Structures are given as structure tokens and as C-alpha cells.
Amino acid sequence: MTGVFFVKMVCHFCRETTECSCPDDSSHKHDDAKFVCETCLRMMDEGVPEAELKDSPMRKEIREMMEAEEAGDALAEKCVEEFFGDAWAEAKGPTKEFSRKELAEHFFGMGLSIAFTTTLKASAEKSAEEAGKKDDGSKEEKGA
Numbered sequence: 001m002t003g004v005f006f007v008k009m010v011c012h013f014c015r016e017t018t019e020c021s022c023p024d025d026s027s028h029k030h031d032d033a034k035f036v037c038e039t040c041l042r043m044m045d046e047g048v049p050e051a052e053l054k055d056s057p058m059r060k061e062i063r064e065m066m067e068a069e070e071a072g073d074a075l076a077e078k079c080v081e082e083f084f085g086d087a088w089a090e091a092k093g094p095t096k097e098f099s100r101k102e103l104a105e106h107f108f109g110m111g112l113s114i115a116f117t118t119t120l121k122a123s124a125e126k127s128a129e130e131a132g133k134k135d136d137g138s139k140e141e142k143g144a
Contacts, residue, residue, distance in 0.1 A: 014040055039066065
């Protein structure tokens, strides 16, 4: 029976410990000397020399970017859980005759539409909020 388990590995460059998924295979050896964490790997992709990986100021930026990606993935997963059932029920009838490709395109388009609508609403709310703050500031100046 093959599964997945997690082992702690030490990055060869930054010496930070990271938990990694590995195949459940007792013959599999875990060699810390060859392990590179995702942060160091991304920094290498950005051209940071190996000697500078541990102390690079870019480390914080990449960590923040990775956290943002994880948050975005979690939000997307939550949205799928919440909205897919309703979208499926709504589109079930008209999409019965769709090919797999047409069905994928349809739901991809619905996802983009939801993403764009949500982004535009958030942007409009932020603009309105900022305009309200400016109005409050100008009223205070006039009243003083």
C-alpha cells in the first residue's frame, strides 16, 4: 500500500527546516545535503547567487509572496466549496448537451466572471471609502 507521509528536511542553503511530503516508501532515503526549500529555489530562479541565499533581503519578499499564494489558493478552494453547488444547479439544464470542452469553457467563464465582478466591487467599495475619507477631511477643514 503506497501513501504519502511528511518528513522534516533541512535546506542545504538556508539551513531552515521544512516539512515535505514524500512517497511512503521505506527504501526512499532523505538526503538533507541535496534538499532545497521552496524559498531558496524561487530565489535561485530570480538569480540570487547560492552564497547569498541565506541572508538575502529577497527572502522576506518571497515568503510573503508564498503566503499570499497560499491565502489565494485557500480562498479559491473555499469559494468552490460555497458556490459550485449553486452554479452547477443553475447551469445543469442548459449544459446537458455540452461536450467536456464546452462545459469546461462555460465554467471557466463563470469563474472569470465571478472573479472580475468581485474585484470590481471591491475596487468600487475601496474608492467610495477613500472618497468618504477625503470628504470628511475637507469638512473638518471648513468647520475649523
